[in-house]
Structure formats: C-alpha cells, structure tokens
Amino acid sequence: NGLVRVERLGGVPEKALPSQSVLFCVGEGRDRPGVIANKSHHATAPDEKYRVLPYPELYIDGGFESAEAVRAAGIDVGTPLVYEPKFLQLDGDRVAGTSVDDRAACAVIIEVARALRGADRMPTVHLVFSVQEEFNLRGALTAAQALSPDIAIQIDLILATDTPDMTTRGDVRLGGGPAMSLYSFHGRGTLNGTIPHPALVRLFDETAREEGLPLQRSAHIGALTETSYVQLVNAGVASIDVGFPTRYTHSSLELCDLADLEQLTTLLTAAIRRIDGSFSLDRDDFIQ
Missing domain, CATH: 3.40.630.10 (Zn peptidases)
Structure with a gap:
C-alpha cells in the first residue's frame, strides 16, 4: 500500500517519533522525504491519547501509492532512515x-x-x-x-x-x-x-x-x-x-x-x- 515499516537501530525514543519528518537515504541527490505517521487526533480514542506506540506499530508515509512506487523511488529493505536534518x-x-x-x-x-x-x-x-x-x-x-x-x-x-x-x-x-x-x-x-x-x-x-x-x-x-x-x-x-x-x-x-x-x-x-x-x-x- 506504499506505507513503509522500519526496524530500530540504536537508542531511538519511541515517544519522540510520531509526526516527525524523516529522510530515506537513497543516495546523493536522491533522498526521499517521509513522515512518521500519527493517527488522526479526531479518531483517537481517550485510552489511546497517552499511549506511546512501540516502534513496530509505527510506519512511514512518503506519499507513495503502492509498494511498486516505493521501490521505484530507490527504497527497499535495508534503506537507512534518519531524522530530517534541522x-x-x-x-x-x-x-x-x-x-x-x-x-x-x-x-x-x-x-x-x-x-x-x-x-x-x-x-x-x-x-x-x-x-x-x-x-x-x-x-x-x-x-x-x-x-x-x-x-x-x-x-x-x-x-x-x-x-x-x-x-x-x-x-x-x-x-x-x-x-x-x-x-x-x-x-x-x-x-x-x-x-x-x-x-x-x-x-x-x-x-x-x-x-x-x-x-x-x-x-x-x-x-x-x-x-x-x-x-x-x-x-x-x-x-x-x-x-x-x-x-x-x-x-x-x-x-x-x-x-x-x-x-x-x-x-x-x-x-x-x-x-x-x-x-x-x-x-x-x-x-x-
């Protein structure tokens, strides 16, 4: 469906991740932006508001409509993902x-x-x-x-x-x-x-x-x-x-x-x- 799951590397704090902008490190001049998804507030139940999602439940939205579009952008298993530099x-x-x-x-x-x-x-x-x-x-x-x-x-x-x-x-x-x-x-x-x-x-x-x-x-x-x-x-x-x-x-x-x-x-x-x-x-x- 074009959404990307990631594996954790190092001490990444889950509570600081939702809605962060990130970069898929594809190569010089070819990196692709993405957003760590955060469930829409209007659909968030009261018992969900204070829950920190473990990283396996998070996913990255790069705007892709399909898995084929993800691969066409140069993103595949093993592609590094980092915080967008600021x-x-x-x-x-x-x-x-x-x-x-x-x-x-x-x-x-x-x-x-x-x-x-x-x-x-x-x-x-x-x-x-x-x-x-x-x-x-x-x-x-x-x-x-x-x-x-x-x-x-x-x-x-x-x-x-x-x-x-x-x-x-x-x-x-x-x-x-x-x-x-x-x-x-x-x-x-x-x-x-x-x-x-x-x-x-x-x-x-x-x-x-x-x-x-x-x-x-x-x-x-x-x-x-x-x-x-x-x-x-x-x-x-x-x-x-x-x-x-x-x-x-x-x-x-x-x-x-x-x-x-x-x-x-x-x-x-x-x-x-x-x-x-x-x-x-x-x-x-x-x-x-």
Whole structure:
C-alpha cells in the first residue's frame, strides 16, 4: 500500500517519533522525504491519547501509492532512515539541531586539531571519528585495536540536568562549561560502562583550574560510550569521557551551547599538551 515499516537501530525514543519528518537515504541527490505517521487526533480514542506506540506499530508515509512506487523511488529493505536534518539558532550561543550527538564533538575535534597543529611539544595524537557507535560501538573498537593507544579521551555529550524533568540526575548545566564523567553504566542489556583512570581525572581537574576554565562533573546510568570497550583493548587503555552538556538527547532536536564547545576545545588542547614522558599511568601513584 506504499506505507513503509522500519526496524530500530540504536537508542531511538519511541515517544519522540510520531509526526516527525524523516529522510530515506537513497543516495546523493536522491533522498526521499517521509513522515512518521500519527493517527488522526479526531479518531483517537481517550485510552489511546497517552499511549506511546512501540516502534513496530509505527510506519512511514512518503506519499507513495503502492509498494511498486516505493521501490521505484530507490527504497527497499535495508534503506537507512534518519531524522530530517534541522538546525535552529536559539537565544545567545544556544543551538538545537539534528544529531548534535555527536556532530558537536566532531566539530570540537577538528578545532583541537587546528590548535595542536605546529605545537612544539605534545604526545602522539590520533584523532578518531568512529562509526556505528549506536550499533555496539564497533568503529571505535576497531580503531583502538589498530592504534593500540595508551590513553583514550572520548568526546561526547554529557547529560544536562537543568530542566525540570532531569533535576534528580545530577548537577550539569547548559552553558556551565565542559564536563567530565566520573561514572557511566548502561544498565539496559549491555552491562558495561566506564570509571575513568585517576591520572586522567587529575589531568583534567588541574588543567581546568590552571586555565581558569569551568569543569562540571557527571555520574549517570543509562548511557554508554566508546571507552566502555576501548578500555579493554590489549593490556588495557587508560580512558576518560569528557564532553559538553546536552538537552533532549536522541530526539530529533538536541540542544547545546556553543560556548561550552569552545571551552571544551580549549580544555582538551591544554590537557593534551600537558601529557609528556613523565606522565604516570601507574595506579599506585593515585592510592587514596
């Protein structure tokens, strides 16, 4: 009948999906728009109004009149579907957009690379833009196996907790500066997470203090990053997650503050420059 069912990939929140505009990723210049169907309000029974539909009950309407028309548009089993890209400039330095997680981190890494270019003293640095993070973190694990790093600094969102629905989850403010994670654990099927190496916690604490930068702290359950598996590669990799506060994660419009990204760039650049031959990863140096 021309309507399309989809399979879920990664942490897609069902309650944020109905009526969203999406794109079928057919190819450069050939992508096709669609809408995630939402039952007409006039036909919605009272007991349906507050029910969140599980994704197998959702379907995509691209305006096609038949299955043949869908295939003629280049859409078939296996065609990726994404939120339609959007970007909003909000008040001040705040922006909302599609896939701020983790496009914002990609922007930060590029700026760090520019800042480190030509530095007279720093360790060997590999900048990794990894794929399939939402599919069991496959890209980062392959990169770590190939590079065999001593240290992994993972750049990602940090859950902002300054909205009414998040106040019990910590004290991380949008616009409050970069943050580091002191504990993360997925807790939903994937029993993995990261407790950062104490040498790296000290590194970022001292760097932020000496550079006059704010550094927020986060500890949360429900999120998983690449360091969860990278830390297990070979004989072990000293790891830490640092990032930028973000609201409304995994929705079609995630929100961050550009000032936080700028300060995160400064923090990372300064911290990396402090790593030299005398930098100790011996845990005996950090016994409390």
